[in-house]
Each structure stands twice: as structure tokens, then as C-alpha cells.
Amino acid sequence: ADTSPAFSSVAHMCWNVQFGWLIRNLHANGASFFFICIYLHIGRGIYYGSYLNKETWNIGVILLLTLMATAFVGYVLPWGQMSFWG
Template identity: 80%
Template sequence: LQIMTGLFLAMHYTSDITTAFSSVAHICRDVNYGWLIRNIHANGASFFFICIYLHIGRGLYYGSYLYKETWNVGVVLLLLVMMTAFVGYVLPWGQMSFWG
């Protein structure tokens, strides 16, 4: 779902610093159901992180950290997902992206 909505948003997104925010506004206002796709994408990312944190909590509860290689791969994947989420957070180049 994230990939599909992300590809749809990427079709209408402009990555130039001066027009990035206006392209997001264009998606929300002028593209048919663009506001819905953007909200699904944003809320889907939040839901994905909730699932990740629940998975980490389950791993801590059941002692999965004892399997060093598996745990280290999980930590690397978590860091990669967090970096990807940061880039997605900065892309709209709004006030929260600039000052956050």
C-alpha cells in the first residue's frame, strides 16, 4: 500500500526546493482524490511504525535479542526504515519539514 500510494504521489511531485510545497498543495487540491492518497500514505507510515514498535516489544519480551545476528539485522533494518521515513518527512518542504 505504501509503495502504491508513494508511486502515485511521486507522479505528481516536484522535487525542486522552490516548488516542492506547492506541488504537495497541488496534489491535495487539484488531483482527483490526491488528498485521500496523501493521507493514506501518511497514516500508513504511522501504522507501519506502530507495527515495528510492537514487533520490537515482542522481541524484547520473548528474549529474541539473544540471537545476536537476527537482532543485529533487525536493528539495521530499523535504522534504514527510520532514515527512509525521515526523507519522506522532509520531502514536502513545509514548515514542519524545515524546522523539524
């Protein structure tokens, strides 16, 4: 499949949209920082033994899996679909 329409849309945003390059960089870095914060929060929970409270820990695991599924559906799948635009 032709992937050029997907990349040309990003190029259009960076070149033709006012402050598009800034929006793209803030979005990418903000999303990465958000996941780093999530992983630090999990690490803190493991360090302090929060996993011993089973119900709370299991809800957190469900939230993490939901968060990762949402990120996958919102980012990975659209890029795959955009390859069919051309």
C-alpha cells in the same frame, strides 16, 4: 529560504488531483501505521527475549536503522530541498 512552493505543491495535489486528498491521507496514515507495527514487533521481541539470539537481533537493528534512514532521506530531505525551489 522560501517554503511556499513546497506547501503549494501539496495544496495542488489535494485540490486539483482527483482523490488527491485521499491519496495524501492514506499515505501519511499508512506510513505511521507501518512504523507502529515495527515498534510493536520490536516490543514483542524484547518481551519474549529474542535479543538473546545476538546475530538475529543485530540484523534486525541494522534493518531498523536502514528503514529509518530511508524514511529520513525519502521524506525529510526532499521537504528541505523543496524550500529552495522558489
